[in-house]
Amino acid sequence: MINTLLEILLVSTRLGFTSFGGPVAHLGYFHEEYIRRRKWMDEKSYADLVALCQFLPGPASSQVGIGIGVMRAGVLGGITSFIGFTLPSVIALIVFANILNELNIGDAGWIHGLKIVAVAVVAHAIVGMAQKLTPDTKRKTIALFALISTLLWQTAFTQVGVILISGFIGYLLYKQHSESDDSRIHFPISRRLAIICLSLFFGLLFILPIAREISPLNWIAMFDSFYRSGSLVFGGGHVVLPLLEREFVPTGWMSEEAFLAGYGAAQAVPGPLFTFAAYLGAVIDGWKGGLIATIAIFLPAFLLILGTLPFWDSLRRNPKIKGALMGVNAAVVGILISAFYHPIFTSSILEPIDFVFAALLFSMLVYWKLPAWVIVVIGAIGGSLMSLL
DSSP states (O other), X not given: OHHHHHHHHHHHHHHHHHOOSHHHXXXXXXXXXXXXXXXXXOHHHHHHHHHHHHHSSSOHHHHHHHHHHHHHHHHHHHHHHHHHHHHHHHHHHHHHHHHGGGOOOTTOHHHHHHHHHHHHHHHHHHHHHHHHHOOSHHHHHHHHHHHHHHHHSOSHHHHHHHHHHHHHHHHHHHTTOOOOOOOOOOOOOOHHHHHHHHHHXXXXXXXXXXXXXXXXXXXXXXXXXXXXXXXXXXXXXXXXXXXXXXXXXXXXXXXXXXXXXXXXXXXXXXXXGGGHHHHHHHHHHHHHHHHXXXXXXXXXXXXXXXXXXXXXXXXXXSHHHHHHHHHXXXXXXXXXXXXXXXXXXXXXXXXXXXXXXXXXXXXXXXXSOOOHHXXXXXXXXXXXXXXXX
């Protein structure tokens, strides 16, 4: 068990240091490391896990990482996976809270190079997932519907609505579909623990605001604000930013300038964008505030994934549920392509040389089989060199 936890920690920490590009890119990095290289789970199980995390509020990529860790080594595995993937950016943003106002790296060439790396990684993930999840015309059409909808109507609710509609379409089209699937997802979590986690999730949503009103302690108020923001966000890290801004800028916790400076820093570090909370907490109350904010904003995601995983395998094996999942998985491909175009491609490929460099990195990853961390290093160096041209 110790060796397994150590392996999870090492792999997830490496991903935490190298996973740039936002939640969609993170899913690409996870797919490359956990599925293609290490084969910790099969393609369909990974797609089902991604689909589940798309349904849940919170940071989808972090929840996928936690879920993979849980399947590998139980609750401790999930905690270890979360710590490894999150800690590098948390430390970086707490440090940034003290020095960012004196350091302007927002336009650094190496950051642009890392954005181009994300283009290559996500393109690779899309190709692999599309081959597996959209093999027929009906599912290709569902993916196209998801692509068009999420690209033209970019709201927090569009993605959830597309997934629900696609699941219903999949149910209608494939409820009689028979397909041999011997894969089983084993979650070493009891249903009793799952119910406790779900009860705690909803309980804290009601208890924390009351505790905030009756207690003079600032950290309780801060915990409540971050927990509520982490509980009510659908659509990824960028959606949480306006929620956090409304919680902390108008109320006087920090200035708008400090908030925007932290947002710039969050774009420059790897890992989940939700770690932006570490910066905000550190501005409010030093490194202790940074840790409190990190725990508070990620706790809902952790409780939700532990509360739903034990029921997921039995649900996905029901023929009607499997039909719905086939539709959802096809929609996930469309959503990934939509997010690949905007914001990843549009914010990264600005000139022809950027596209050339992305094609080179893609070839290194797909055809030359270089590991992802090598691609990241080459991307950072290449971006720095291109900025000098």
